[in-house]
Amino acid sequence: MTDLNNNSKVYRGAIMLGALAVGMFGFAYALVPLYEVFCELTGLNGKTSGQRVEMLATESNTGREVTIQFLARVGNGMPWEFRPATHQYKVKLGQTSITNYYARNRAAYAVTGQAVPSVSPGHTAEFVNKVECFCFNQQALEAGEEIHMPVKFYISEELPDDVHTVTLSYTMFKAPSHENTSHMAMLSSNRI
Amino acid sequence: MVAHAEHIPHRSGLAAFLSRWLLTTNHKEIGSLYLWFAFSMFFVGGALAMGIRLELFMPGIQLIEPAFYNQLVTMHGLIMVFGAVMPAFVGLANWQIPLMIGAPDMALPRLNNFSFWILPFAFGMLLSSFFMEGGAPNFGWTFYAPLSTTYGPDSTDFFIFGVHLMGISSVLGAINIMVTIFNLRTPGMKLMEMPLFVWTWLITAFLLITAIPVLAGAVTMVLTDRHFGTSFFSADGGGDPVMFQHIFWFFGHPEVYIMILPGFGIASQIIPTFARKKLFGYNSMVYATASIAILSYVVWGHHMFTTGMPLAGELFFMFCTMLIAVPTGVKVFNWVATMWRGSMTFETPMLFAIAFVILFTIGGFSGLMLAMVPADFQYHDTYFVVAHFHYVLYPGAIFGTMAAVYYWLPKWSGHMVDEWWGKLHFWTAIVFVNLTFFPMHFSGLAGMPRRIVDYSHQFQDFNLVSSFGAMGLGLTQVLFLFIVIKTIRGGEPATDKVWESAEGLEWTVPSPAPLHTFETPPPWPINETETHEGAA
Secondary structure, eight states, X not given: OOOHHHHHHHHHHHHXXXXXXXXXXXXXXXXXXXXXXXXXXXXXXXXXXXXXXXXXXXXXXXXXXXXXXEXXXXXXXXXXXXXXXXXXXXXXXXXXXXXXXXXXXXXXXXXXXXXXXXXXXXXXXXXXXXXXXXXXXXXXXXXXOEEEEEEEEEEOTTSOTTOOEEEXXXXXXXXXXXXXHHHHHHHHHHHO | OOOSGGGSOOOOHHHHHHHHHHHOOOHHHHHHHHHHHHHHHHHHHHHHHHHHHHHTTSSSOOSSOHHXXXXXXXXXXXXXXXXXXXXXXXXXXXXXXXXXXXXXXXXXXXXXXXXXXXXXXXXXXXXXXXXXXXXXXXXXXXXOTTTTTTSOOTTHHHHHHHHHHHHHHHHHHHHHHHXXXXXXXXXXXXXXXXXXXXXXXXXXXXXXXXXXXXXXXXXHHHHHHHHSOOOSSOGGGTOOHHHHHHHHHHHHXXXXXXXXXXXXXXXHHHHHHHHTSOOTTHHHHHXXXXXXXXXXXXXXXXXXXXXXXXXXXXXXXXXXXXXXXXXXXXXXXXXXXXXXXXXXXXXXXXXXXXXXXXXXXXXXXXXXXXXXXXXXXXXXXXXXHHHHHHHHIIIIIIHHHHHHHHHHHHHHHSBOOOHHHHHHXXXXXXXXXXXXXXXXXXXXXXXXXXXXXXXXGGGHHHHHHHHHHHHHHHHHHHHHHHHHHHHHHOOSBOOSSOSTTOOSGGGGSOSSOOSSBOSSOOOSSOOGGGGGGGBO
């Protein structure tokens, strides 16, 4: 059993298996971008595309009507008041619509916020197209400052027939402190 | 591969004792160390469970503060999974795999010593968190973000490094087991001739090497989210807390098979011995174990049905999960077919093995119920889940380990286990285990949520029975400790073969097994007329 031949086989095997273990540690990290890509490709998880879309060239007036609902909530430790101007209305598919969100900084200091959108049901996210949205940028509010922020969007006509209500929800997070801001902006542009 | 222990100079008293056990590279001694360590952790985890059940004896908050209750639940899970079940199986592997394949020792004996001695430090660190300001980890053994990131107590970092150490130990142990099985089998023993305990451990080792590093990655992400400004799991930095669950359960589901496959192997060794028949369907057993291991990597989503997963995902994970019932069913039917028309006798190891088959199957069935998406929405996070995984872990993993100890202890110690005591242990354990965990099915179906310190009055009767059973079950395991010590200290001498129709290389060495065995590889297949050939 002590012959060198067998020993080197043992060491080679152990090193290969050790490399496999290290590789699996890396795979745990690879799951992070994989997860992002998977959600983006399939539109799962209610993530809307972070991209601004062009206005429709021709607006359709023939599309069926669906109900669009608006929700707003604030993240942990966010001192803002944040709510939609209207909670729901009916909109025709393929027709551009504008609504407003209201935000007010209740803190005695300036706070920067970043809104993260989510669409429910999740698989309808890819049909909600935003021409203009406050979630594309961070919002900086001075102490006590208030703001009305527009969302301009249309729901594409390919929306599945069985969907009658689409809910658009925004969570307003407190953006991390300034040294992280550029990193944050990079992340959000990738992931919203 | 000559034993290194012999080169340690002789010292006396404590120094000799310490250097023997600290520096040993002998697979039998390290196996014993693992088993005793697991046994002590089993009692620590059990003591925490007693705290939980005492509090749940009656509705309302009696003895334990809600914050401390959360710590008890978390630490009970962590200690039992990583401190008791896994080291116990590694200990059995250390003792038995070289004996069963005719190897003189593990392939990397010094690494073996290292992987054991990491463990006391890992769990010392984890347990020390009880005495820290802010208390022990309190987020459940699954440490979901943001409970462990944003809201975790300061001791979370000790938990993280404890998991890192324990993971290193498991991966090194698994590597050692794998290279031992691949390189040190006695000449002529083909892979498809290996005993099933060796086969199931080979597959378990593969799962350990591929799954545990993912857990290490998850805790590292939690660490950097807590202290180094990353946002893997926090939405305000662009991350996603649901992703934590995906990464965790990608590890977590293979982990549950890590905790049961060696048990399958043990049952497959014991049942043929006491049914006095060859194992029915050896090949199908191997293939079934391998397919369970492969499937375990594509079913993690069934832990997350209620996280808003799309229908396609729910269906995929549901059907894959149900598919696992097929190879598992193959195994159960093979065990039953092995017993069918066998000349069965019911010594203690056989009783535990039969209880393993029956009660594990009950746990398997409740697992199938949980796999069904529409039903899972009702069962999710209720005591039904608690009942399910305790049925697969207690009568599965723990009874499997106990069956193995009763089966091989005469070989290790040279003394037969006193059957009267063994049977007393078995019958009390089987009554109390069902008394403890069966009522949880009912309280769960009636809607009692898990991991909560208090409960509504209508669940009182079920909880009373569970708590009563748990106290009995705890006492029963003290009986087990007594039996093990009693057997080591004395008893009827065991023959080399120990059991009338035991088969395998481990029964060709003397009882108790000498420190060094198979220094020359034994002949294979076993030649019945010259049994002591391989022993040193």
